[in-house]
Amino acid sequence: MKHNLPELPYGLAELEPFISQKTLEFHYGKHHQAYANNLNKLIKDTPFENSSLEDIVKQSEGAIFNNGAQVFNHSFYFLALKPNGGGQPKGKLMDAIKQFFTSFESFKDEFSKSGATLFGSGWAWLVVDNNGKLSIIQKSNAGNPLRDGYKPILTMDVWEHAYYLDTQNARPKYIENYWNLVNWEVVQKRFEE
């Protein structure tokens, strides 16, 4: 089964000024594409040749995991961004955020801190456990919370390639920008599914 990148529901220039067109050209056009190309090559003639991406993320190791999870993680990240995003979630998701983090502001602070303090390359995740409890977790490199039995609903890429052309060493500035792009409708849908 061939794994392809999703079409982005926005143009590469449309996340400006928060994420530059140049960053997206490399991030989506080069990094994300390379992970998909590598994955398709690596799974040939292996037990993962016909597996879903989710099964690859859950079951594989080594290079197949690194590339497969990075395909998943980037798709998950890009598809929950949009021009003129941001603001706050509504409905059941907002209720759950208030229940588990007290307020939207304190959720935002905790998620931002999780992204800012992840040392090296990796991802900050908002996840739901089997009992519906929300929590925030950090994962290094290609790490993905599906492997720990969580359902991810939001992720933020904090590999340097996600922001270095725009904000260089100032990762917190990228994180601040990120909140202007979150597509909460997508996150709500993932939560309610």
Next chain:
Amino acid sequence: MAFKLPELPYAYDALEPHIDARTMEIHHSKHHAGYTNNLNAVVDGTELEGKSIEAILSNISKLSVAVRNNGGGFFNHDLFWKVMSPNGGGKPSGSLMSAIEKDFGSFDSFKAKFAKAAATRFGSGWAWLVKQADGKLVVTSTANQDNPLMDLAEVKGTPVLGLDVWEHAYYLKFQNRRPDYISVFWDVVNWEEVAKRFQD
């Protein structure tokens, strides 16, 4: 005594066109300075204050992750600046070259092995040429700011050459093309400094 950000032994633009001035300036004045400040913040007023960075790293498995990350970042970047030079490149000579030929077959096969270690380190980290306790040279890589001086390193020994493959080391100039960055690195390696570290 607090750890001090070392001065670069050359100007920010001295490694052009191989490594650009803007990358060097941010890398030294922001990233390396950040590790140095953070290291001092976790070491000051503790029993680690006054110890050498080598002594701290050799015992790192018993220390906090903040000391590991920032102590590694402090040491690694210091080594990195010193093993590069505007007059670098070429090949080593003398006993270092003999050891490379003995342990890797040839200088070219060492270079290929080192470049592969740097290219295949997934995520952030470093590639190293390491002199082991028995004098043998080996190539390895470490994640994040770990290094071969750390007691928890898979391959332990004296690092004699290191290459930073965190994306911050090359992204402004090379973006996703890490192999291009690795290939220009050979034009700036200060083999005299590497030989000194090998002989010490």
